[in-house]
Amino acid sequence: MGIAERYKTIRSEVEEVAREAGRDPKDVTLVAVSKTVGVDGVAEAISAGATDFGENRPEQLMEKYAAFPQVNWHFIGNIQSRRIKDIVPCAYMIHSLCKLEHAKKINDVAARLGKEQRVLVEVNVSGELSKSGITPEEAPAFLRELESFANLRVSGLMTMAPEGDLSVAKTCFADLAQLEDELREQVFSLDGENALAFNQLSMGMSEDWREAVQEMSTMVRIGRAIFSDDYHSL
């Protein structure tokens, strides 16, 4: 199978798992994480119907955005302050916001471009030291700080689950979904418009997207299962 076929297969599997979970398949966006392939690989996925792509390096984001500005480019990597000016012009959504200084800079660049930048706040639900993200406890105060940035559209939360144990991953996803519900009440209860926009949950990768969809993920970020020739799931 090539990229186009694998994309279509994953697409229909995601829809099926969503339906089995009693969800509308349209509520789950498949973000094809193209970081391991070049523009040819992206073109193949687009030919199969892909509309959303994820990149974790600013250079790759810029190159691929320039080649295919008609699709949505999601920045999912660690944010470096000096690269924010490169990321914002290309990014449909930034999934990995977890520092206030970055929020300020993203807001400044977005304001200069006359753009409202969609962002997700990355939360380290599992507490693994190797993972980035704010803690769940820090989330309410962090979100309140973000409300002062007029050019940021805070669209939800993102997390990465620990690898290797799908039941642990599932718990982690359920915890993020619950946190989002709590935050919507606590932080946005006085502002209807912002509360409505705070509705995305970016969670689930090649290994664990099924568990994520069952736990209400709205964006699965899938790389290897689409772009790698020799990927076999757990």
Ligand SMILES: *Cc1c(COP(=O)(O)O)cnc(C)c1O
């Ligand atoms: C690489 C990456 C993915 C995709 O991972 P796969 O296991 O290849 O599906 C998802 N999210 C982030 C943040 C990544 O860096």
